[in-house]
Amino acid sequence: MHQLTLEWASANQNLSQTISLQQSTRVPGSIRIGRDATLCDVVLNHPDPNIEKTVSGLHIEIFFNPDAQSFYLRNLTRDRQPPKQPNPAVVDGKKIVTEEVPLHIGSQIQLGRMALTVKAIDAKTDTSKEPQYMRVCANPRSPHYHPLEYNKFNCEVCGYVMLGATLIYPS
Ligand SMILES: [Zn+2]
Numbered sequence: 020m021h022q023l024t025l026e027w028a029s030a031n032q033n034l035s036q037t038i039s040l041q042q043s044t045r046v047p048g049s050i051r052i053g054r055d056a057t058l059c060d061v062v063l064n065h066p067d068p069n070i071e072k073t074v075s076g077l078h079i080e081i082f083f084n085p086d087a088q089s090f091y092l093r094n095l096t097r098d099r100q101p102p103k104q105p106n107p108a109v110v111d112g113k114k115i116v117t118e119e120v121p122l123h124i125g126s127q128i129q130l131g132r133m134a135l136t137v138k139a140i141d142a143k144t145d146t147s148k149e150p151q152y153m154r155v156c157a158n159p160r161s162p163h164y165h166p167l168e169y170n171k172f173n174c175e176v177c178g179y180v181m182l183g184a185t186l187i188y189p190s
Contacts, residue, residue, distance in 0.1 A: 021083045023050070023090055023122070024139035030066050035138065040083055051095070052130070053078035063133050073131025075106045081122065089142050090122045106131065152184045 022039035038050045044060045045051055052061040055076035063078075065071040075096050084091045096106040097117050108115045109129035110122070122128075126137040153164040156174030163176045164187060173180055 020141050020143065021090075022139075022141045023081065023137060025052075025061060025128075025135045026138045027063065027133060027135040029064060029133075036061055037139070046080075048082055050081040051077060052080070052135070053095075061135075063130065063135075065133060070132045074133050075130070078106060078130050079108050079128070083142070084119075084121070087121060090137075090140060091119045092122055092128065093119045150186045150188045153187050155182050155185050156180065157182055 022037055024037040026035045038060055040048060051059045053059045053076050054063055054071060054074045056062045058077045063074045077095050080093050080095055081090050092110055094108050094115050099105050105116045110120050111126055122137050124137055124140050128135045152167050154169050156163045156179045158177045158179040163174050167184055171181060
């Protein structure tokens with residue numbers, strides 16, 4: 020399960036949201052954060068418009084980097100053309116424009132005058148939920164599944180002949 024919990028404050032209110040990449044986000048594989056509710060999965064609003072407008076409509080995205088097995092942040096305003104300027108994000112005190120940086124539990128993400136904290140991260144790849152190849156016997160009533168390396172000609176449980184490998188999807 021690849022999911023992440025963010026916390027932030029809007030005026031006196033503490034808000035929190037847990038987003039899973041297995042659920043559908045607006046853009047698959049990406050958690051989009053900004054001020055515009057039509058574009059973002061996490062929407063930053065503030066009763067003071069002077070604070071809210073310091074956050075871009077579509078400001079950053081958080082994605083899972085499978086090579087690093089961790090969540091990364093990317094600034095989506097980085098490709099803005101002049102006269103528009105990229106709107107930096109500050110992650111753990113470091114200004115991020117073009118760089119992509121890993122996030123950790125406790126990471127502080129500052130967008131304009133609003134700040135989010137990464138409260139929890141689940142970056143474990145749940146291998147039990149991935150389809151697996153298994154060998155199956157020809158028993159028409161209740162076929163038996165054996166590991167791929169099972170090399171018997173007949174099923175030791177029922178005696179039916181063993182068939183080839185088949186993909187099993189865990190429910
Ligand atoms: Zn069998």
